[in-house]
Amino acid sequence: MISLDNVHVVFGRGTPLEKKALSGVSLTIKEGAFTTVIGSNGAGKSTLLGVLAGDVIPVEGSVRIGDADVTKLPTAARAGRVARVFQDPLAGSCGALSIEENLALAHKRGQRRGLKLALSHSRRKLFRERIAELDLGLENRMTDRMAMLSGGQRQAVSLVMAMMAGCDVLLLDEHTAALDPGMAEFVMKLTEKIVGANKLTTLMVTHSMRQALDYGNRTIMLHGGEIVLDVEGNNRRNLDVEDLIDMFRRVRGQTLDDDELLIAE
Numbered sequence: 001m002i003s004l005d006n007v008h009v010v011f012g013r014g015t016p017l018e019k020k021a022l023s024g025v026s027l028t029i030k031e032g033a034f035t036t037v038i039g040s041n042g043a044g045k046s047t048l049l050g051v052l053a054g055d056v057i058p059v060e061g062s063v064r065i066g067d068a069d070v071t072k073l074p075t076a077a078r079a080g081r082v083a084r085v086f087q088d089p090l091a092g093s094c095g096a097l098s099i100e101e102n103l104a105l106a107h108k109r110g111q112r113r114g115l116k117l118a119l120s121h122s123r124r125k126l127f128r129e130r131i132a133e134l135d136l137g138l139e140n141r142m143t144d145r146m147a148m149l150s151g152g153q154r155q156a157v158s159l160v161m162a163m164m165a166g167c168d169v170l171l172l173d174e175h176t177a178a179l180d181p182g183m184a185e186f187v188m189k190l191t192e193k194i195v196g197a198n199k200l201t202t203l204m205v206t207h208s209m210r211q212a213l214d215y216g217n218r219t220i221m222l223h224g225g226e227i228v229l230d231v232e233g234n235n236r237r238n239l240d241v242e243d244l245i246d247m248f249r250r251v252r253g254q255t256l257d258d259d260e261l262l263i264a265e
């Protein structure tokens, strides 16, 4: 279970550029739930994921993952528990290292033993098997540098890497936004499979209203650093994209006409 209690995040505190990114967010997410997170530009979505990943520390409030209070725990101390995949396929892996070296690094994240040991024969075999499951033929390119892969291939490998460290919370920050529609769908299906098979508690930020409703079992909408909508179960199943946009208008009392970042499909 994840729980945030009255979380406030302020960037540039005490400076002329001070910005409140989260304003008293309280949220409880059941273990194994898949929550989609939507909201307009600057709403606080990435900040919310940052608070869970540990690279943003709240100025007030508490964050719990499972039994542990992780509010002030740095990112490295959450490795093995929390994994994150970013929008930029270049962000989550090292382009200069091979596929298997990236997997070895992910596998050893948060542990002390070196890369050499991680690339033993049995590890190589394990990595190859995991990559073969993607069905992209990458198991025959294990020594290719990550930089040689397409964006979609890198995101698929990033998901495998996220699992390598044995996480139970998966944070997806618009991880399909930079991909072509076909590859985005492939990565989403893969995401669903990995999340289901590993019973991961997942938060996925997306600008696609369609994706927000098609995947997962709960949707929250942020605006101005606050949760303005939280739907699940039948309430969510009965929604379509238009309802979601209408609901946003109603809750916030404003139009979305000029908000190009809220994409319907």
Ligand SMILES: Nc1ncnc2c1ncn2[C@@H]1O[C@H](COP(=O)(O)OP(=O)(O)OP(=O)(O)O)[C@@H](O)[C@H]1O
Binding pocket: 011, 012, 019, 020, 021, 039, 040, 041, 042, 043, 044, 045, 046, 047, 048, 261
């Ligand atoms: N490191 C930072 N320093 C200063 N301000 C920041 C920082 N990170 C985020 N912000 C500000 O905090 C607010 C929330 O940002 P955040 O990135 O969480 O929004 P978002 O909902 O993910 O937006 P987008 O959809 O555009 O990615 C924004 O006003 C943003 O400019």
